[in-house]
Amino acid sequence: MSISTRFSVGIHILSLLEINKEGVNTSDYIAKSVNTNPALIRKITGMLKTAGLVNVRPGIAGSTLAKELSDITLLDVYHAVNVTHDKELFGIHDNPNPACPVGRNIQSAIEPLFSVAELALEKALGAVTIEDVVKEIIEKDKQGKNT
Amino acid sequence: MSISTRFSVGIHILSLLEINKEGVNTSDYIAKSVNTNPALIRKITGMLKTAGLVNVRPGIAGSTLAKELSDITLLDVYHAVNVTHDKELFGIHDNPNPACPVGRNIQSAIEPLFSVAELALEKALGAVTIEDVVKEIIEKDKQGKNT
DNA sequence: ATAACTTGTAACCACTTGAATTACATGTTA
DNA sequence: TAACATGTAATTCAAGTGGTTACAAGTTAT
Numbered sequence: 571m572s573i574s575t576r577f578s579v580g581i582h583i584l585s586l587l588e589i590n591k592e593g594v595n596t597s598d599y600i601a602k603s604v605n606t607n608p609a610l611i612r613k614i615t616g617m618l619k620t621a622g623l624v625n626v627r628p629g630i631a632g633s634t635l636a637k638e639l640s641d642i643t644l645l646d647v648y649h650a651v652n653v654t655h656d657k658e659l660f661g662i663h664d665n666p667n668p669a670c671p672v673g674r675n676i677q678s679a680i681e682p683l684f685s686v687a688e689l690a691l692e693k694a695l696g697a698v699t700i701e702d703v704v705k706e707i708i709e710k711d712k713q714g715k716n717t
Numbered sequence: 718m719s720i721s722t723r724f725s726v727g728i729h730i731l732s733l734l735e736i737n738k739e740g741v742n743t744s745d746y747i748a749k750s751v752n753t754n755p756a757l758i759r760k761i762t763g764m765l766k767t768a769g770l771v772n773v774r775p776g777i778a779g780s781t782l783a784k785e786l787s788d789i790t791l792l793d794v795y796h797a798v799n800v801t802h803d804k805e806l807f808g809i810h811d812n813p814n815p816a817c818p819v820g821r822n823i824q825s826a827i828e829p830l831f832s833v834a835e836l837a838l839e840k841a842l843g844a845v846t847i848e849d850v851v852k853e854i855i856e857k858d859k860q861g862k863n864t
Numbered sequence: 865a866t867a868a869c870t871t872g873t874a875a876c877c878a879c880t881t882g883a884a885t886t887a888c889a890t891g892t893t894a
Numbered sequence: 895t896a897a898c899a900t901g902t903a904a905t906t907c908a909a910g911t912g913g914t915t916a917c918a919a920g921t922t923a924t
Contacts (some may be wrong), residue, residue: 573808607915763901776899
């Protein structure tokens with residue numbers, strides 16, 4: 571299994587809101603860029619709204635950024651779209667045998683180790699902002715046009 | 718979505734092979750400690766064998782460690798049990814709209830960023846050995862018995 | 865007010881994966 | 895040969911993901 575594409579779609583949406591900030595970014599418009607359907611976009615923008623990253627209201631066309639680009643990290647998006655953010659990244663088998671020394675201690679032994687790894691991941695995501703992504707997109711687009 | 722419990726079960730198995738190295742660790746015995754069924758244990762020990770972490774042969778009862786405890790990192794186990802190790806940890810939506818600047822550059826823009834995060838995770842896992850886990854299990858078991 | 869448009873959601877569906885389970889072929893040993 | 899262990903295929907069940915349709919509710923223009 572892998573981490574849901576909601577994450578990359580969320581990054582896509584936020585980047586698009588910046589790059590197309592002159593236009594009206596309806597769920598339909600965004601869906602065409604992402605290449606999916608509007609309902610899914612609305613579901614994700616809803617998550618981004620809950621996280622305070624975008625402004626979007628019923629009946630009013632378009633989403634807008636609710637924070638500065640440089641104030642939105644990939645970790646913010648990661649948490650925003652991760653429905654199961656209460657669940658840990660690493661699954662641990664439950665009900666190991668308490669009659670066995672390994673069984674009765676394995677969970678508490680590896681949980682902190684998993685946390686360290688997960689925190690390392692989150693730290694890396696927290697070090698990158700949507701502004702960085704947008705700059706990268708613009709840069710790559712220039713490069714692409716010069717070839 | 719989260720990372721398969723095969724990972725934690727794999728760690729469990731390797732730890733058990735060490736702690737119960739005086740005994741014969743059949744899939745049935747291991748299954749009782751993990752609290753699952755023998756077929757699943759055999760599937761995972763098969764993966765650990767493919768990765769060169771354990772010795773196990775058809776017809777011969779029990780698995781044994783194939784490497785020094787201190788030479789087996791959590792990353793080794795992670796890769797060993799990750800059937801989809803060729804798949805990336807982060808899913809990226811495909812076929813974004815090439816007519817859109819964001820759509821045609823989002824993938825190449827975020828892939829390296831995701832790689833950095835994934836490498837941070839793997840680095841953390843690579844820094845911990847099964848020996849560390851076993852020591853932790855033994856330590857916690859002592860503590861538990863003193864309460 | 866009404867029409868046209870948008871967002872918010874619920875309800876499906878198809879697909880994939882995980883884990884549990886059963887069954888049996890194959891290999892080993894007493 | 896009997897008893898037991900591993901290897902593996904097949905099945906089942908549950909859950910998550912992404913796609914889709916449908917429609918209620920909010921907004922705006924006329």
